[in-house]
Amino acid sequence: MKLRFTKMHGLGNDFVVIDAVRQVVELDTAAIRQLADRHRGIGCDQVLLVERPRLPGTAFHYRIFNADGSEVEQCGNGARCFARFVRDQGLCDQTEIPVGTAAGAIRLFIEPDGQVRVDMGVPILDPARIPFLADAQAPTYDLAVDGETLTIGAVSMGNPHAVLLVDDTDRAPVARLGPRIESHPRFPRRVNVGFMQVLAPDQVRLRVYERGTGETLACGTGACAAVVSGRTRGLLGPRVRVSLPGGDLVIEWSVNGGAVQMTGPAQRVFEGEIER
16 A cells, blocks of 8 residues: 655654545554654654544644654644645645644644744643652752763653753763653653753754654754743743754743744655555
């Protein structure tokens, strides 16, 4: 059976996007891994499925699978690609698109300049809901890793994130600490790990080690989590440009219990069919 797909990326964070509305799609863990394999498959950081709506008031349902086959709750760069995909494929003609995810409903907005703004919802800081094992909510926590004590922020944007401050992202120990923190026992569902360098109250640099994938060129939820963590520590303002290896995102959060807004590009690379 042939499966139609579209390859897309958001700032280099790349996706295989599959329309499960107009074709029958049956994918198990092995199939996801094969699609994501950069040598024997199509190659991507995540596989995205566009499905019929499940939640009331939504137009579609959005599922995200990491390259290792694990399903996750949310992906910001993927959400922007999702919005462009359903518009480009003629599945939707709206500029405001309500979408259901495993983490709840989100809203996607196609801007006049072609960029996509995503209402990422209200960030979760309660440790029990992230989930993160801690006695009480705090702006930062001490985390013991390989005999050293790290200071992290813990945030969920529908998926869990740990955020570390670093002096220079170019020299940050992403490859060493990323996998150690990702699987730390205090994060029961594993965690994405952000390494953030604050340049000014309105500008940061960021690298992200994503659970189930490794370091990516960009991570939308990671950018949101980094700004939320920086805001709760009193380091950042309400509108921040986040520079990732793949490019820039603009993140806005007012800290008054409101939703985080993320704006950035989404691009189609090519379309094709693969034998399943």
